[in-house]
Amino acid sequence: MTHPIASDAGRLATLRVHAADNVRVALKDLPEGSLVEDGGRRIRLVGPVRHKHKFALGPLAEGDSVIMYGVTVGRATRPIAEGEAITTGNTEHSTATSRPQARRGHWQAPDVGAFAGATFDGYHRPDGRVGTANVWLVVPLVFCENRNIEVLRQSVADALGEDPYRDYKRLARELLHGAPLAEEATPPRERLFPNVDGVRFLTHTLGCGGTDDDALALCRLLAGYICHPNVAGATVLSLGCQKAQIEMLEAAVAERDPQGRRPVHYLEQQASASEEALIREALTTIFDGLALANRVERAPAPLAELSIGVECGGSDGFSGLSANPLVGAVIDRLVALGGSGILSEFPELCGVEHELIARCRDDRIAARFEALMGAYQQHAARVGADFSMNPSPGNIRDGLITDAMKSAGAAKKGGDSPVVDVLDYTEPRVCRGLNLLCTPGNDVESTTALAGSGANLILFTTGLGTPTGNPVTPVLKIASNSELAARMADVIDFDAGPIIRGEATIDELAGHLLQQCIDTASGRYRPRAVALAQYDFIPWKRGVSL
Structure with missing residues (x-):
């Protein structure tokens, strides 16, 4: 009986990631008995190995380290034969110390000549940072305001004619009524704010009922969003009695924007005459904010202004x-x-x-x-x-x-x-x-x-x-x-x-x-x-x- 060799038409079927590794990765499903080449020797698989899974390059005793990427990634919990698949049945998590591959001060930067002098067209903010988008943000300080955030979301989408779920709503009507419905002949609306990427509405489950640290962390996170280079300004809704108070958010925003350059509007429902009055005031700040944001146009910026997470x-x-x-x-x-x-x-x-x-x-x-x-x-x-x-x-x-x-x-x-x-x-x-x-x-x-x-x-x-x-x-x-x-x-x-x-x-x-x-x-x-x-x-x- 002959066994297949795990290579075909020049395409890799297995891969050893690092020279120090004692496992290889199957890049496609390999049947039992397949012969795999590794460093001039052939290894016979003792069982099938599914693609993306690993197999041992030599016999491992119980307690031996499993090495991949040149570092310890597991420990054998029982003897593993050469050519046997690495599984949860024979290997467990281990982080035994490995000698680091990196050394301080020895990084060799890649050749970036092809991008020398390259720029991107971004939104330049007063604090000197550059955004890759231009949005107005609507933020609740507490989960009690999530419903009002949703009211604002739907109202703004309808007013701007920018409902991202329009096609799905049409699909739902067709499925319910059994036939396509006639659509009103409405010409596409011209974008009122062509330099703005839209309004973004946040909701969350925090702001009250937690610890002081929870409230502080939420305010610092929201401040990071409000002061983000992709954000032109924000409308903040507060109930009034929650643990995450407006003053906490104002202080967190001031830490990031000490000059007060970012426009932020704080609205408190318990101090408002009615829910309708709150929604009216919030909508006013949003539409005024869009007009303000629309004044900013994209302009070239060096790639040094990119921050990629x-x-x-x-x-x-x-x-x-x-x-x-x-x-x-x-x-x-x-x-x-x-x-x-x-x-x-x-x-x-x-x-x-x-x-x-x-x-x-x-x-x-x-x-x-x-x-x-x-x-x-x-x-x-x-x-x-x-x-x-x-x-x-x-x-x-x-x-x-x-x-x-x-x-x-x-x-x-x-x-x-x-x-x-x-x-x-x-x-x-x-x-x-x-x-x-x-x-x-x-x-x-x-x-x-x-x-x-x-x-x-x-x-x-x-x-x-x-x-x-x-x-x-x-x-x-x-x-x-x-x-x-x-x-x-x-x-x-x-x-x-x-x-x-x-x-x-x-x-x-x-x-x-x-x-x-x-x-x-x-x-x-x-x-x-x-x-x-x-x-x-x-x-x-x-x-x-x-």
């Missing part, structure tokens, strides 16, 4: 091989051009802390990262949780069977450049270069935090698919594989699948993705999440979410 969600076994390192290559290029990146999701950095510490530009920054990571782990332990619980069932099905394995791939989104600063939740980015931001691994909570710390563009990698977006910051979705990119084309903006098929290198695609970032920042490309009005906003109730 990076996030992953619905990850698969290919995410750490294609989409994540591709995004990291973009961040490295942006940093070399004077711009900034923000890497978040601290639970998904567990197991690679030593690599990030080695990349910190000085001991103070390294110490802060260690302190924030340690404090977060202690919070998790107090509620009976651990970072090792992070991989979801979908992650595990797709080959990410330990948190360290997921983390090693997730950290690739941050590239290889030095870490210039470490931010706690809600803190604004002030240093150019790569920043680390303490957030949970929850996709929307983390994406919400990235925008709150000043990211004016977000790159979101996914292997299983997610529609996640943000109210103020454009979100580009990068698929780890081409099957996903084709199947969910309505939510995916960029396909990293050619990397897996061996048809393109990370370096080649990094230039294309950076150009798409520039086009998005300039308003020339509209991300799928924006087209679908996917405006997710979830504050982190700290110490509870992982």
Whole structure:
């Protein structure tokens, strides 16, 4: 009987990520008995290995480390044969110390000659920052105002003739009545505010009933949104009696905007004559704000004014091989051009802390990262949780069977450049270069935090698919594989699948993705999440979410 060799027509069927690894990744489904070439030797698979999953390159004894990306990503819980698949049945999470690949002061910046002097067309704000979008924000200080926020949302959409759900409403009427309904012949309206990207309405479940720290964190997060370079100004609704008081938000806004350049209108329902009076006043501030925002036009800005937050969600076994390192290559290029990146999701950095510490530009920054990571782990332990619980069932099905394995791939989104600063939740980015931001691994909570710390563009990698977006910051979705990119084309903006098929290198695609970032920042490309009005906003109730 002959066995297939895991290679075909020059396309890779398996991949060893790092020379020190003792596992390989299957890039397609491999049957039992397949022969895999590795370093001049052939390994016979003792069982089938599904695509995206890993298999041992040699026999592992119980307690041996499983190495991938050159770092420890697990520990064998029983003997594993050469050619056997790595599973939750034979491997558990482990973060045994590994020698870091990075060394302080030894980063080799990529060649960015193709982008020398490049600019994007952004909105220049009075404080000197530049936005990639221009929106008016409507914010509730407490969940009691969510209903009024929804009233304003629908009223403004109707008045502007910009209902993003018009087609779905028509579909619902057709399904209910059994036949297409005649539409009123209404000519398309001219955009009243052509320089404005719209009004964004936030809702949340916080503002009262929690701790003082919860209220303060909410106000600081909302201040980050109100003072964001993509935001022209804001209307704030308060009930009046809640824990998160107007004065707290005003103080948080003043910390970020000490000159008071950002127009903010605070309205309190309990001090209003009626609900109708509140809605009338709020609508007036919104329409006046749109007229004010419309005076600002896009103008060229250097790429140094871009601050890109990076996030992953619905990850698969290919995410750490294609989409994540591709995004990291973009961040490295942006940093070399004077711009900034923000890497978040601290639970998904567990197991690679030593690599990030080695990349910190000085001991103070390294110490802060260690302190924030340690404090977060202690919070998790107090509620009976651990970072090792992070991989979801979908992650595990797709080959990410330990948190360290997921983390090693997730950290690739941050590239290889030095870490210039470490931010706690809600803190604004002030240093150019790569920043680390303490957030949970929850996709929307983390994406919400990235925008709150000043990211004016977000790159979101996914292997299983997610529609996640943000109210103020454009979100580009990068698929780890081409099957996903084709199947969910309505939510995916960029396909990293050619990397897996061996048809393109990370370096080649990094230039294309950076150009798409520039086009998005300039308003020339509209991300799928924006087209679908996917405006997710979830504050982190700290110490509870992982």
